[in-house]
Amino acid sequence: MNPGFAWRLGVAAGRFLQERGLAGRRVVIGRDTRFSGGILERAxxxxxxxxxxxxxxxxxxxxPAVSFAVRHFEAGLGIVVTASHNPVRDNGIKFFSASGMKLADADELAIEALLPGEAEVPGKTPGVDVPSLPVIEPFLDKLAGILAPGALAGWKIVVDTANGAACETTPAMLRRLGADVAVVGNEPDGHNINAGCGSQHPGALRAAVVEQGARLGIAHDGDADRVLFVDEAGEIVDGDELLAILAEDALAQNRLNHRTLVATVQSNLALxxxxxxxxxxxxxxxVGDRYVAEAMVEGGFNLGGENSGHIICTDVSPCGDGLAAALLVLRAMVTTGRPLSELRRVIQLYPQATRALRVGAKPPMETLPSLTAAIRRA
Incomplete structure (x- = not known):
């Protein structure tokens, strides 16, 4: 990702909006804490x-604050400059429709088809000044209603924001609700996002929870669309366990639509x-939170997610939202009066191993007939 390509992508996104009859609608752009974010945003x-x-x-x-901003400001498109949980050397782009959902694969392919040629890029580092549009306060105001004011009074909570985009949101929200918040991995310098911290590297969080006698720990990835928990004993509570906790709570309140939970093929069979x-x-x-969200809309379901910690509750947000999911888990703890180490016992995960592989390209599955045939045979 470089400024020239970001400029071309901006042109293509504009052409896409024109084709969809959205001329005149503003586009909102957000970013994580990577040093490259600002120049890509301007491009x-x-x-x-x-x-x-x-x-x-x-x-x-x-x-998820960009997803909120698209709807709050009635924009035509939302763009996030982020590489999520990946290291600082990477950067990328996420698109959100006017509804606040991630663009479908077909729409992203349509934007790609509208890219101008490299020769059209005006200089090595194209860019313009971008006016600011503050969104953090209305975003937090909307989520604050998940829990009653002061619901977390007396709770010691440790938060790891991965030196990323949640540095000014999750700690602030928890303090607003009365919690005593300690932070780790919360000193972004443009180069340390996800570096030995956050949901990908929860070691420091686990240690801090135990050392400080905290009730729990909360970890995000770099762009805070994921969340993982650490219980009071320093044990990790992953996305599948969080889904089970939230589903159990929703079932008890008769709030789980069609008694159905949406997850991916990578989720543990125990779920x-x-x-x-x-x-x-x-x-x-x-696999992919966009597919979870699409299935939820199609079926009228209101809870889904991935074992990585992408949790979607459409009663609150149309996309994965690490802070919203954290607040929903905390609400379950408040409602039941039980610690996280007890709530997680609703499910016993089966042994499972997964691996992520770096590849040079990710072509659509339908363009790889030999691979799809092998999967069917398996």
Whole structure:
């Protein structure tokens, strides 16, 4: 990702909006704490202006705050400059529709098809100044209603923001609710995002929870669309366990639509058996929170996610939101009066191993017939 490509992507996104009849709608852009974010944001805005659209910057904010901003400000498109949980050397782009959902694969391919040629890029580092559009306070105000004021009074909570986009949101929200908050991995310098901290590296958080006698720990990834917990004993509570906790709470309150939970094929088989034991069901999607969100909309379901900690509750947000999910888990703890180490016992995960591999390209599965055939045979 470089400024020239970001400019081309801005032009293509503008052309896409024109084709969809959204001329005149503003585009909101947010970013994580990577040093490259600002220059890429300015290049995107320059490309959008070339295509006839103006952009506004919501600054360094969690990815779900951009989803919120698109709806709050009635924008035509939201763009996040982030590489999420990946190291600082990487950067990338996420798109959100006017509804606050991630763009579908077909829409992203449509934008890609509208990219101008490299020869059209105006200089090595194209860019324009982008006016600011503050969104953190209304974003937090909306989420604050999940818990009653002062609900966390007397709670010691340790938060690891991965030196990323949640540095000004999650600690502030928990303090607003009365918690005594300690932070680790919360000193972003543009180069240390996800570096030995956050949901990918929870060692420091686990140690801090135990050493400080905290009730729990909360970890995000770099753009804070994920969340993992650490219980009072310093044990990690992953996304599948969090889904089970939230599903159990929703079932008890008769708030789980169609008694259905949505997860991916990578989720632990125990989650399927958990739902079946509650006279419910689990709908499995391909890996990726966008596929979870799409299945939720199609089926009218309101809870889903991934074992990585992407949790979507459409009663609160149309996309994965690490802070919203954290507040929902905390609400379950407040409602039941039980510690996290007890709540997690609703499910016993089966042994499972997963691995992530770095590849040179990620072509659509439908363009790889030999691979899809092998998967079917398996």
């Amino acid at each position: 995107l805005a320059a490309g959008l202006r070339e295509a006839g659209f103006e952009a506004a910057s919501v600054g360094v904010v969690p990815t 399927t058996h958990f739902m079946e034991s509650r006279d419910g069901r689990l709908v499995a999607t391909p």
